[in-house]
Amino acid sequence: MARVSLDTINPKVLKCEYAVRGEIVTLAQAVQEELKSKPGSRPFDEILYCNIGNPQSLGQQPITFFREVLALCDHPSILDKSETRGLFSADAIERARQILDQIPGRATGAYSHSQGIKGLRDAIAAGIEARDGFPADPNDIFLTDGASPAVHMMMQLLIRSEKDGILCPIPQYPLYSASIALHGGTLVPYYLDEATGWGLEVSELKKQWADAKSKGITPRALVVINPGNPTGQVLAENNQKEIVDFCKKEGLVLLADEVYQENVYVPEKKFHSFKKVARSMGYGEKDISVVSFQSVSKGYYGECGKRGGYMEVTGFGPEIREQIYKLASVNLCSNISGQILASLVMSPPKVGDESYESYSAEKDGILSSLKRRAKTLEDAFNKLDGVTCNKAEGAMYLFPCIRLSEKAIKAAEAAKTTPDNFYCRCLLNATGIVFVPGSGFRQVPGTWHFRCTILPQEDKIPAVVSRLTEFHKSFMEEFRE
Amino acid sequence: MARVSLDTINPKVLKCEYAVRGEIVTLAQAVQEELKSKPGSRPFDEILYCNIGNPQSLGQQPITFFREVLALCDHPSILDKSETRGLFSADAIERARQILDQIPGRATGAYSHSQGIKGLRDAIAAGIEARDGFPADPNDIFLTDGASPAVHMMMQLLIRSEKDGILCPIPQYPLYSASIALHGGTLVPYYLDEATGWGLEVSELKKQWADAKSKGITPRALVVINPGNPTGQVLAENNQKEIVDFCKKEGLVLLADEVYQENVYVPEKKFHSFKKVARSMGYGEKDISVVSFQSVSKGYYGECGKRGGYMEVTGFGPEIREQIYKLASVNLCSNISGQILASLVMSPPKVGDESYESYSAEKDGILSSLKRRAKTLEDAFNKLDGVTCNKAEGAMYLFPCIRLSEKAIKAAEAAKTTPDNFYCRCLLNATGIVFVPGSGFRQVPGTWHFRCTILPQEDKIPAVVSRLTEFHKSFMEEFRE
Structure with missing residues (x-):
């Protein structure tokens, strides 16, 4: 007995799509499980998630001052303990008090x-x-x-x-x-x-x-x-x-x-x-x-x-x-x-606060690293055959355009998917890199893109670039007309 | 120029009502502001919020173990510091580690x-x-x-x-x-x-x-x-x-x-x-x-x-x-x-854990106090003229029925409101006690109720009971036929 079926749910829910956590990500999770249970079964040993603006999942560290204040607000009864002064900065303690007040x-x-x-x-x-x-x-x-x-x-x-x-x-x-x-x-x-x-x-x-x-x-x-x-x-x-x-x-x-x-x-x-x-x-x-x-x-x-x-x-x-x-x-x-x-x-530490220097260093470190990563990836995309990528001025993403051959488009059709999705699937299977196909964001009909975040940690960027470059070359080769 | 007006918004939003934070609560906030700016302007000096199941807003303390774990998960870098062992229970530290893992x-x-x-x-x-x-x-x-x-x-x-x-x-x-x-x-x-x-x-x-x-x-x-x-x-x-x-x-x-x-x-x-x-x-x-x-x-x-x-x-x-x-x-x-x-x-400390005793004491203290408060309020309501109140078996509320005179109903009409809302408004203005009128929850047509939480701290319950009893007597007196 089908009590609730796809025919009887809200059609607006059916119609709604959310590619950032869509098919490619589900596939990536399956590959990750496979890597766990059968190490060595793939030519890579980890999934590189470039699908979502989720910095801390890729190793970005939280700003210390913010976490100190949060912890103190979660457990205010330690505010007056002497050990607390050894564990938390003075301005975090002060700020937590102000917030609690x-x-x-x-x-x-x-x-x-x-x-x-x-x-x-x-x-x-x-x-x-x-x-x-x-x-x-x-x-x-x-x-x-x-x-x-x-x-x-x-x-x-x-x-x-x-x-x-x-x-x-x-x-x-x-x-x-x-x-x-x-x-x-x-x-x-x-x-x-x-x-x-x-x-x-x-x-x-x-x-x-x-x-x-x-x-x-x-x-x-x-x-x-x-x-x-x-x-x-x-x-x-x-x-x-x-x-x-x-x-x-x-x-x-x-x-x-x-x-x-x-x-x-x-x-x-x-x-x-x-x-x-x-x-x-x-x-x-x-x-x-x-x-x-x-x-x-x-x-x-x-x-x-x-x-x-x-x-x-x-x-x-x-x-x-x-x-x-x-x-x-x-x-x-x-x-x-x-x-x-x-x-x-919206009101971070100010010049003169005890945490200001470490806060500033953490902030500048993250932003300047993001800037370098954006530039490196942008340059790498622009070096790929048939790919053009606009300047990464801001945010956390690149959205390069890829021109695919008729042969690749036919192969996608045969695989019952869109060409951009087909490319992202092949990329994932070959390299463990997760991009989101452009169709999830919509694009000018007949053009194909993918979204790549700039968030993998800097020491992983060379691997992303080299795996991607190698894959891309063989993909273009395979589907050359 | 009315760019967005009540005529052009989603009528479903207009239709939606949410009494728990509705008119009486807005009125209570205004009275609270008045008490701040003009102390002594009312026959009471604080608002007693019995409108919402919000225990900690009325002084209930959080369970220590839970807050310890939350604080440690917010700021995991203190987990290995020696001062932390002086501030947090050993099982909270252990649990935070397990969760982080x-x-x-x-x-x-x-x-x-x-x-x-x-x-x-x-x-x-x-x-x-x-x-x-x-x-x-x-x-x-x-x-x-x-x-x-x-x-x-x-x-x-x-x-x-x-x-x-x-x-x-x-x-x-x-x-x-x-x-x-x-x-x-x-x-x-x-x-x-x-x-x-x-x-x-x-x-x-x-x-x-x-x-x-x-x-x-x-x-x-x-x-x-x-x-x-x-x-x-x-x-x-x-x-x-x-x-x-x-x-x-x-x-x-x-x-x-x-x-x-x-x-x-x-x-x-x-x-x-x-x-x-x-x-x-x-x-x-x-x-x-x-x-x-x-x-x-x-x-x-x-x-x-x-x-x-x-x-x-x-x-x-x-x-x-x-x-x-x-x-x-x-x-x-x-x-x-x-x-x-x-x-x-869903997985609190167990017998044998360092925090188990204090956790148990906190839990039992809160639940047995809630039980006493529920009984005291239930009895108090049942003593009021024209009011009947069912047994408080569970949850955090009582929903007594009040029979109002034609005169009170007419007065509510004149004040352009429902009789239960009228009663709650008068109660708030006279005593600072905030109930939610039954109409916010719906009720059998022609019957009138209000919802009262059992959450004021135990030392405030006598004040709730005496203020309410006194108000109720004079209200019923005023509107006797």
Whole structure:
């Protein structure tokens, strides 16, 4: 008796896809099990996961100061013990005390206000002000279990039916397509221009907006991912201004995915938040709705497992804010460790604090290493026959384009899969390297890509490059026409 | 320019209500601010929050062993320091090491498997086996940020449209009505019988099931909350068997909210998981779909702020499991501290462990105090004129019935609110005590209730009782006909 079957579940769930943890990853896990049970069965002895922005899973160490504060907040009864001073830095102890003082009853085990603990939101707002040079209101901050639930919340708020459209970059981070599918809306694609380094052209936005309207779709919001995922570009401020003007003119909510704000690797580019850009143009609360998403999972901290993040919600009336609050309250609150961490990443140690030097050294070490790894991989991709790769300006990814022969495309067809998936499968089987096929992010039809993170530790990068280069050569050889 | 207005947001969001953090709580927060800025402005000097099952916000202390392990997992670099042995119990250090060994790369800052870390799921499955005496499979466990997201996930999976019905107890915990509304389904109410101690009659289930069918609604699942929220009853095993048979016969998914499994206060009742009951009847995977929800927020641990929990999903085919996994993977994973804590509550210290005695003393202290508080409040309610209150067998709530005069009902009408809300508002304004009006949980039309948690610390209970008693007397006096 089939009580629940694929025919009787929510078709929106069926429709939703999430490639970052999709087929290739499942296959990789199977190969990993095989390596455990039959060592030596493959020409490699470990899986190199380049599929997901999960730095600590690949050996990146957490920032010591942040972990000290978290540990002390988890077990405050050691704060006054003498041994604690031998184990923790003085400013971590001090910061933990300050944070505990901001929590009603010092109860880190209690549900907080559904937007997050007020004192932590104060710290985050102050951090945003320091970053942007424009005021930020703690009442605009909604702390969430990472950025993903915040994105879902906004999609849930805005999407009424498949007649509501969300403008999304293509390629995009599949959270967006998945979330739009789950909430039953329509993804209105706008294509980033690979030829100009994944440029975001406002003419393309206008074209796709008009095209959607002509099909009876109401565009409600525009998603911009800056720095880009999977594409790694950093938007120029002038470009951001055009985007802001477009959203203002068309009454679109600007959903700004800014989780890679600390990940910029080229001196000629700088991160500017969309709220700052809008404010610098003289646009205030009444002119444009901007939601900025931030996460503790990225940057130099990479604390994915802590599930911390926030959204800064501006330009909505109080009656809409109340509805967002209600959505937040149905899940009660986000986890308090994640809340604390979100406040720490927005207010890290300052010059003069005991931890400042070690904190700075850890931070700079991680960011400069990411920069070197990005460059090495970018160069390696560009050396591969038939592969071109844009500059890694920011974020944690490269999204190279690969031109595949008709023979390879036919082989993929025979294997009942897409050519990019076929390439990634072969790569995994031959080398243990895990990339995500471009189709998971969508791409210009007829073009093929894959996403590779820059996260393997530096001592593994040469192995990635040499295994990949060798595999690629033999793959191209095999499928040469 | 109204870019986003109440007319243009998702009407399902508008429809959703969540009383536990609703009007009365907002009012309470305003009164609290008033007390801060104008001390002495009210006849009381603090707000007594009895609205939400949030033990640590009212002074309950966390279990030391759990917090020790969490702190060590947050900052593993202190594990080998000599000072650590002075600050932490030996078994907490040992447990933290074991847990870290189960985490790939010991990386508590990495995204985990989307169902949660395998080693922690092993511990949870072992805990379920020890509790039930029937096998549990770690692959059936999905770790989540508290029970609420797990409930949403199942609703999202099952509900296709308003033609899909979810059988829910009335009164119910408003997560269910909110979640059904957000996912666009229909709540099919079945009424608990207040006269028999909130009895769950299968005849009532059958009646409501048939009634829904006659209206063109397809019942998909049955929600049972055991021990009951807000009603505090504990189901008898025979009753559970009837419920299981009903679900099996009608092909309903049994959604078993078992988050209060440790909160049973009367010797004549015992918690039995629905999966255990189904297995004890000889029903296996192929016979019935049962989902059991558990949380770190309740029990004697009360770790609401950690957002940990799991669902044990049984009786679905692999193709449906894959869809549930996909839903989990869209949010990547639940927070690792919450995952660790979920494994700890299902595998606490055992006899012989260094922490066992202190752990036991803390646990028993909390549970026996909750039992005393429940009894004191139950007795106090039953002494109030026009109020009757069922026995507090379990969970953390009492849900007394109050008979209000026509005059009070008219006064509520004049104040543009429901009579139960009116009573709770007056109570808050006069005493600072926060109850949730019964309408937030739904109730038999024409009857009025409120929910009161048993969580104020024992030294505050006399104040709750005397303030309430005094208020109630004058309220009934004022509105006597």
